[in-house]
Amino acid sequence: MKNTSKHEGLRNQLAKQLEEKGILDKRVLEAIKLIPRHLFLDSSFEDFAYQDKAFPIAANQTISQPYTVAFQTQLLQVKTGDKILEIGTGSGYQTAVLVAMGAKVYSVERQNELFKTTKALLPKLNIHPKFLSFGDGYKGLPDYAPFDSIIVTAGAPIIPKALMAQLKIGGRLVIPLGKDKQIMTMLIRKNETQFEKHEFGECRFVPLLENKN
Ligand code: SAH
Numbered sequence: 020m021k022n023t024s025k026h027e028g029l030r031n032q033l034a035k036q037l038e039e040k041g042i043l044d045k046r047v048l049e050a051i052k053l054i055p056r057h058l059f060l061d062s063s064f065e066d067f068a069y070q071d072k073a074f075p076i077a078a079n080q081t082i083s084q085p086y087t088v089a090f091q092t093q094l095l096q097v098k099t100g101d102k103i104l105e106i107g108t109g110s111g112y113q114t115a116v117l118v119a120m121g122a123k124v125y126s127v128e129r130q131n132e133l134f135k136t137t138k139a140l141l142p143k144l145n146i147h148p149k150f151l152s153f154g155d156g157y158k159g160l161p162d163y164a165p166f167d168s169i170i171v172t173a174g175a176p177i178i179p180k181a182l183m184a185q186l187k188i189g190g191r192l193v194i195p196l197g198k199d200k201q202i203m204t205m206l207i208r209k210n211e212t213q214f215e216k217h218e219f220g221e222c223r224f225v226p227l228l229e230n231k232n
Contacts, residue, residue: 020062022055029069030056033085036071042089046097050119051089056082058144059110078130078232080225082110083172087222089116094193094205094219095168097122102149104163104185106156107172107227111137115146117170124148125163127156129231155230159185166190174201174224183214195224 033056034048042048057068059082064074073084083091092113095103099121108114108128114137117124126148128134134153141148152160156171157179164185171182171194178194186192186208195201203219 020058020065022058026055026057026069027052030054033069033071037086037089040071040086042086042093044089044093044096046120047089047092047116050092050116051085053119054112054115054146055144056085056112059112059115059140076110076133077136078132080109080130080133082112083224088113090203090219091170091172091193092116092120094203095170095191097168101167102163102165104160104166104169104182105172106159106170106182108137108151109133109172111141111146113170113172114148114151115141115144118146118148125150125152125160125166127152127154127160129153129155129228131232153231156227157181157229161185168192169194171195171227172224173227174198175227178204178206183208195222198226 030052034051057065071085073081076082097120101122103122103124105126108126114126138151159181165187167190169192174195188208190208192206196204201222203222205217206214
C-alpha cells in the first residue's frame with residue numbers, strides 16, 4: 020500500500036475533526052496529519068483508516084481510535100526529547116505518533132505476533148522508536164527507567180506499582196483504569212512518595228493482561 024495525497028487529505032480532515040472534539044495541542048494534530056494510519060491496518064480497512072474509530076488488528080487486539088490516541092498523547096504534554104514508556108505497542112500507531120513528536124519511545128508488547136509484525140513494520144515507514152520489547156508491561160522496563168512519561172494503551176484493573184516507580188518526579192502516567200470499562204486516569208508524580216490523580220471520563224480498551232503470550 021502507498022501513502023498518497025488522497026490519504027494526506029483524509030488525514031487533514033481527521034485532524035480537523037479531532038480539533039473540533041477538543042484536541043488543542045497543535046503538535047499532536049501535526050503528528051496525526053503525518054502518520055499514515057492506513058499502513059498500520061490490514062489493507063481491507065484502507066477505506067476506513069481515517070474514520071475516528073478503533074479497528075481490529077492481529078491477535079484479537081485493536082488499534083485505538085484516533086481521538087483516544089490524540090487525547091492520551093495530549094495529556095502527556097510531550098516535549099521533544101522526552102523519554103516515554105508505552106505499554107501495549109499493538110499496531111505501533113501510538114508509538115509512531117509519539118516518535119513523530121520527537122519523543123524517545125520505549126514500548127512493550129505481550130503478544131509475540133504483534134511484537135514481531137510491528138517491529139518489522141516501523142523501520143519500513145522510517146519510524147524509529149528507541150526500543151521495542153516483547154514482555155509484560157505490568158513490569159515496565161526497569162533497565163531503562165526513569166521515564167518522563169508513561170502511557171498505557173490497554174485497560175488496567177490496577178495501576179501497576181512498577182510503572183509508578185519508573186516515573187520521573189514531575190512525570191505523567193496516563194492509564195485507562197478499570198475492568199469492563201475504564202476511566203482515563205492521569206497520575207502526576209509530585210515527589211518520591213506522592214502522586215496527584217486526575218480523572219477524565221469513561222473509555223473502553225482491550226484488557227491489560229499478565230505475562231507474555
Ligand atoms: N497502542 C496500540 C493499542 C493496541 S491495543 C495501537 O495504537 O495500536 C492494546 C495492546 O496492549 C494490545 O496489543 C495488547 O496485546 C497489549 N497488551 C495487553 N496486555 C499487555 C501487557 N501486560 N504488556 C504489554 N502489552 C500488553
